[in-house]
Amino acid sequence: MTTLVPLTVAVPLLAAAVIAAFGRFSPAWADNVVATAVAATVTVLATILLVASAHHDTIHWFSGWTPRHGVAIGIAFTVDPIGAGLAALAGALMTAAFVFSWGYFEEVAHLYYTMMLIFLGALVGFALTGDLFNLFVFFELMSVSAYALTGYRIAQPRVLQGAINFAVTNTIGAYMVALGIALIYGRTGGLNMAQAGEALAGRRVDGLVIAALVLLTVGFLIKAGAVPFHFWLSDAYAVAPAPVAVLLTGIMSDLGLHAIARVYWDVFSGATADHAGAVRALLVGVGLLTALVGGVMSLLQADLKRLLAFVTISHGGIFLVGIGLLEARGLAGASVYVVTDGALKGAFFLAVALAVIQLGSCDELQLRAKGRHRRHLGLGALFTICGLGLAALPPFGPFLSKSLIDEAARGAGYGFAVPLVTLATVLTGAAVLRATGRIFLGLGPKREPLLSELPDEPAAGEPEAEKSRRARLVLLLPPVALVVIGLGVSFAPGIAARAVQQAARFQDRAGYADEVLRGRTPELPPLAPHRYDSADWAWGAVSVAGSLGLASLLLLRGRLRVLSRRTRFGLVWRPARVLKAWHAGAIGDYAAWICAGAAGFSVVWGVLLR
């Protein structure tokens, strides 16, 4: 079984090299077939590893450099079900993106497939590695291929600006990660996460350990797009070609959060065990802020891609809350949420690309009432299902995940987080449902001065040719498959209980170290069946009803006249304008925010963790 582990990364990287070398001689469809087959293979391999790792991690030491007397010199991939699940999600999204690309691009250079496969290899490696420096290399590899893919269909300066903002901010994040890893190595002499964690455990937390924790957390939060490090994300995801954006929104940001969980539990948790409260408070606080800022900003967009970018930010905040609660149920909820929500966001991005093809734009206001024809019924249904799914419709995937996070929050004394998380799902669900109502039902005013519109020109990087009927069917297939995955995961028998069990194993640092360094398999945590309680159902109903209500209010408010002009100006206009002014697309400002955010983390943890 352990021989399968390196294949998950080696297969896509080798295929990328082969396509780069021979792609110019082969027809484009052949490249696509090879790439799709490779992505599907990775999905299958990761799923096999997911099942095989249910009782103990699947560990592969490269070139057989196994640890001697508890000291690891070699590099290991340590596969646990959560990491394997994320790798499988990456493979599934990539498969969907390739199938979609087949009907989507008129002509596409073979290097597109090369870069996508490198991206896939990097995503999988990042999810599975057990070595800190390896983590950094995969971090950079997935970043670089993502920058190149974002600027892939260069048509307008806005695409280039998005790609450059993405590259600069994430590179700063990568340097922070590198510095943090260097400090850990200097202190512990180990790059293996388990070994570094063993060396730090039980010792006093000093300035150096705090500096490393801050650098690593902030570096990964930049990738995850947490407030105030999120500005690049809305710029980059709004201009990336649809098949690329599926990967960015569905898995890449969330892997940043997974890395925080991984590094915290495997490396730092032994050292900071006495101060877990401070870690929890800051991570949950940042998560809630991110969820709400992203939610409000998503309501202020008319460009559907940018809208979805802010949905990604907002839901990333919810995942951060789940991880930051430092509870098995929270981490389990966040992990299942990443899969279900990732599939739904990917499906919605593809639906937006279909709207561009069928209706001619991805701007909500320009598209008003353009989808009312019966021909667009299927697309409208897809939009509606995605919107309701993002609003955590019971009893589907996101609802299960959100309930787990809510239960963890109540258990950890963070009960106030539950309404705030629900507010975030209300806001993001309402944003998608409002756009659906305007496009497919023709509701709402024609002009909304508060919404950021797209310039009235062909959408960035999107092909505009009429598609044949056959191509349109192929294009509909991947988003529908992703919706089925996203909504259906919750019906896998015992998934919640197993997720909690695996999360508890993930959080057991000593057990992980025993397993990696000494080959001893720790006992499995008990498997407790999961039941929804009445509060879960109530909050689920609030979330869906709130989303539908808010969307209707925003579309029909002209007829209702709810607020006076002055109240509207003070309560809505001015704050919205201020919030939007911060997202100005200026790279200098973004770097300054990163600096300020990192300083904030240093001060809070510097004071509280000693």
Next chain:
Amino acid sequence: MSYLPFAVAGWLFFVGLYGVVTSRNYIHLTVCLTVMQSSTYVVLLAIGYRDKATAPIFAGISRRARTVDPVVQALTLTDIVVSVVVVALLLSLTMDMFGRAKTVDPDEVRELSG
């Protein structure tokens, strides 16, 4: 252990970040990023440094000879290789930007906002 290399690394990181924040030219901005990156080399090499030690090449010297840490040197090399790619990509994006927008000033390209 001397604190000087760490102070130098901190200085490089922040002076580079200052450059990124205030930059009015994408090429200048890319160079500022490489200045920030230099701080990671300095930290890595400082961590592996030992007094009165030689390079970690064991051909022709005693196996008991005192050497500096080879791991961080390998890490530094990897770091350089990875970051060269980033710099090359940023510069090519800048070239494209100049080709389309006829400017390399971030403040003059404000297509994404709000």
